[in-house]
Amino acid sequence: xxxxxxxxxxxxxxxxxxxxxxxxxxxxxxxxxxxxxxxxxxxxxxxxxxxxxxxxxxxxxxxxxxxxxxxxxxxxxxxxxxxxxxxxxxxxxxxxxxxxxxxxxxxxxxxxxxxxxxxxxxxxxxxxxxxxxxxxxxxxxxxxxxxxxxxxxxxxxxxxxxxxxxxxxxxxxxxxxxxxxxxxxxxxxxxxxxxxxxxxxxxxxxxxxxxxxxxxxxxxxxxxxxxxxxxxxxxxxx
Numbered sequence: 001x002x003x004x005x006x007x008x009x010x011x012x013x014x015x016x017x018x019x020x021x022x023x024x025x026x027x028x029x030x031x032x033x034x035x036x037x038x039x040x041x042x043x044x045x046x047x048x049x050x051x052x053x054x055x056x057x058x059x060x061x062x063x064x065x066x067x068x069x070x071x072x073x074x075x076x077x078x079x080x081x082x083x084x085x086x087x088x089x090x091x092x093x094x095x096x097x098x099x100x101x102x103x104x105x106x107x108x109x110x111x112x113x114x115x116x117x118x119x120x121x122x123x124x125x126x127x128x129x130x131x132x133x134x135x136x137x138x139x140x141x142x143x144x145x146x147x148x149x150x151x152x153x154x155x156x157x158x159x160x161x162x163x164x165x166x167x168x169x170x171x172x173x174x175x176x177x178x179x180x181x182x183x184x185x186x187x188x189x190x191x192x193x194x195x196x197x198x199x200x201x202x203x204x205x206x207x208x209x210x211x212x213x214x215x216x217x218x219x220x221x222x223x224x225x226x227x228x229x230x231x232x233x234x235x236x237x238x
């Protein structure tokens with residue numbers, strides 16, 4: 001399984017994904033689940049994936065092929081972010097159907113979802129959750145975040161602290177603490193983590209880094225959050 005989370009804010013887009021893939025308790029692997037596509041000054045797009053690895057890797061490979069073909073409709077030739085979401089949805093739907101057709105009774109395991117976020121020049125920053133069937137929903141001011149994978153453990157902090165006017169610094173803290181809660185509660189989600197920030201009206205990836213298990217800043221944040229929760233619990237009277 002996996003956990004990916006994206007925030008759509010006034011200052012930019014903040015995205016975080018884990019890298020663990022499980023095929024059983026004795027078969028745990030690390031695979032990248034965040035992909036970025038940038039044409040400087042024109043568009044910056046990020047895609048995060050969750051679900052069947054065969055589906056997601058094939059879908060990403062097909063989108064890469066379309067980008068390399070100047071005559072093909074691709075996420076890098078799409079005129080708007082809505083069209084980008086449509087291209088991703090169509091690709092994911094087609095791949096899902098093809099993989100399922102080969103799997104027989106195991107076809108239901110061929111499910112995947114994606115978060116697509118970015119901004120094109122002269123357009124608004126937008127973020128979409130793409131379902132296996134190719135349909136999608138969009139982040140809004142009322143709900144400025146989207147999650148895929150094991151989302152339930154990391155949702156409470158997002159509900160409490162994330163708003164469209166949340167600053168980027170606080171947003172990065174929120175997604176990292178959301179991930180920390182998930183890591184503690186579900187062994188199918190694991191480090192290292194991939195963090196990406198797209199600044200509003202930059203058409204650039206303004207920050208991108210991998211956070212390894214031994215990262216001292218993340219470890220200190222995790223410890224401080226645990227201590228703060230314990231202190232808050234002890235301080236509440238009933």
